[in-house]
Amino acid sequence: MSRVDDSQSITFTTKDYSPDYSNYLDYDEESSGLCRKSEVRQFVQYFLPPFYFTVFLLGIVGNILIVVLYAYYKRIKTMTDVYLLNLAIADILFLCTLPFWALEAIFGGIFGNFLCKTAKSIYKINFFSCILLLSCISIDRYIAIVKAVKARASKKKILLRSKLTSLVVWVSAVLLSLPEFCFSLQDEAQRSCSTVYPEKTVKAIGFAVQVTAGFFLPFSVMIFCYSMIIWKLLQAKTFQKHRAIKVIGAVVGVFVTTQLPYNSIIIVKAMDAINITITDCQTLKNLDIATQITESIAFLHSCLNPLLYAFVGVTFRKDLLKILKGFGCIRTLIKPQQSTLKLSSPSQTETTGSFLL
Numbered sequence: 273m274s275r276v277d278d279s280q281s282i283t284f285t286t287k288d289y290s291p292d293y294s295n296y297l298d299y300d301e302e303s304s305g306l307c308r309k310s311e312v313r314q315f316v317q318y319f320l321p322p323f324y325f326t327v328f329l330l331g332i333v334g335n336i337l338i339v340v341l342y343a344y345y346k347r348i349k350t351m352t353d354v355y356l357l358n359l360a361i362a363d364i365l366f367l368c369t370l371p372f373w374a375l376e377a378i379f380g381g382i383f384g385n386f387l388c389k390t391a392k393s394i395y396k397i398n399f400f401s402c403i404l405l406l407s408c409i410s411i412d413r414y415i416a417i418v419k420a421v422k423a424r425a426s427k428k429k430i431l432l433r434s435k436l437t438s439l440v441v442w443v444s445a446v447l448l449s450l451p452e453f454c455f456s457l458q459d460e461a462q463r464s465c466s467t468v469y470p471e472k473t474v475k476a477i478g479f480a481v482q483v484t485a486g487f488f489l490p491f492s493v494m495i496f497c498y499s500m501i502i503w504k505l506l507q508a509k510t511f512q513k514h515r516a517i518k519v520i521g522a523v524v525g526v527f528v529t530t531q532l533p534y535n536s537i538i539i540v541k542a543m544d545a546i547n548i549t550i551t552d553c554q555t556l557k558n559l560d561i562a563t564q565i566t567e568s569i570a571f572l573h574s575c576l577n578p579l580l581y582a583f584v585g586v587t588f589r590k591d592l593l594k595i596l597k598g599f600g601c602i603r604t605l606i607k608p609q610q611s612t613l614k615l616s617s618p619s620q621t622e623t624t625g626s627f628l629l
Contacts, residue, residue: 307553312560316377320564324374327571331367334578335360337592341582345591351412354434356582358441359405363574366398370571380464388458388465396449397442400485402574404441406527407490409581414497418504448485451478472545479542487535494524523580530573534566 338360348354372391376382412434455478456467469475498520505516540559544550550559582588 307556309557309560312557312564315561316564320377320568321374323568324370324377324571327568327575328367328370328374331363331575334575334583335363335367337595338578338582338588339364340595341588341591345594348431351430351434351437352409352416354431354438355405355409355412358438359402359409359577359581362398362401362405363577366395366402367574369395369398376465385458389453389456392456392465392467393449393453396452397445400445400448401441402577403486403490403531404444405438406577407493408437408441410490410494410497414500418500444485448481451481469545472548475545476542479538479545483535483538483542487531491527491531494527498524519580519584526573526576526580530570530576534563534570537563537566 338356342348342353342357342360348357369391372382373395451469452467455469455474456465458465467478469478502517502520537559541563544559550556583592
């Protein structure tokens with residue numbers, strides 16, 4: 273985010289750990305030995321605000337459309353429906369924090385201490401909830417397609433289970449965001465909202481938890497579930513299976529492309545937090561800039577979620593056309609071609625219609 277998180281200042285004569293309130297240290301290297309980061313500050317001021325506002329505008333439209341479609345045209349009948357609605361809400365809440373961080377990047381110091389903690393906590397809660405909900409969607413699709421008999425047997429309890437699972441996701445996201453609330457503060461001198469860990473071990477643990485819960489866990493779940501789904505689809509004698517496999521490839525590919533670069537940087541920062549291995553000023557500045565770029569790329573997932581998880585489905589596209597027709601955007605309602613994908617049971621098509629059909 274614009275308040276480049278959790279960096280430490282260093283000197284070139286000692287390896288003592290000394291957490292700072294900002295990554296934009298503005299000291300004279302020659303006189304004090306501290307790394308001057310005015311270049312990072314300048315990059316943030318010019319790069320982040322337009323990027324954040326663009327992501328906000330693109331993402332908010334798609335996710336609000338999903339909420340509207342569920343409210344007016346589509347009844348919530350399956351676990352996927354519950355997860356998609358929760359995912360859209362989480363994306364909306366997450367995206368709504370971006371304009372504030374854009375303003376903070378431009379002007380600095382717009383938050384008080386409490387608002388700084390609150391804003392960073394809201395950001396983390398919705399970040400983790402989005403990622404965990406993607407894992408839930410993967411598991412639901414795996415059960416619906418690979419374990420079709422089990423899916424039919426639990427159909428009566430499906431909504432209750434999905435609501436309870438969503439509740440667990442939100443509670444887990446709140447717990448994972450607690451470090452942000454505890455260690456974030458507004459530094460008036462540096463005019464930034466930053467996360468300041470009390471010691472390097474706590475900082476390293478915080479990074480490790482973020483990478484594990486925010487990338488490796490959901491990525492492992494997605495790889496397992498979608499691999500089993502592809503194996504099942506390859507056994508189906510239908511042309512539509514190739515389209516379904518392409519959709520799966522897009523889902524996994526987008527997740528890796530948007531999330532892997534940022535989490536790789538987090539791993540580097542976690543290792544540096546433990547050993548203070550990076551002592552070169554230019555390397556530190558490059559790492560800060562790389563953090564901003566890769567984290568911004570990670571935010572693109574909130575824009576792409578509606579396309580990957582909802583509007584790829586025939587039902588969602590049909591309902592969207594109804595909305596456009598209602599507003600006079602189109603004159604005739606185009607009836608989507610019905611899919612010919614045949615799985616092992618009708619309930620599979622119903623449960624995963626927004627994903628494969």
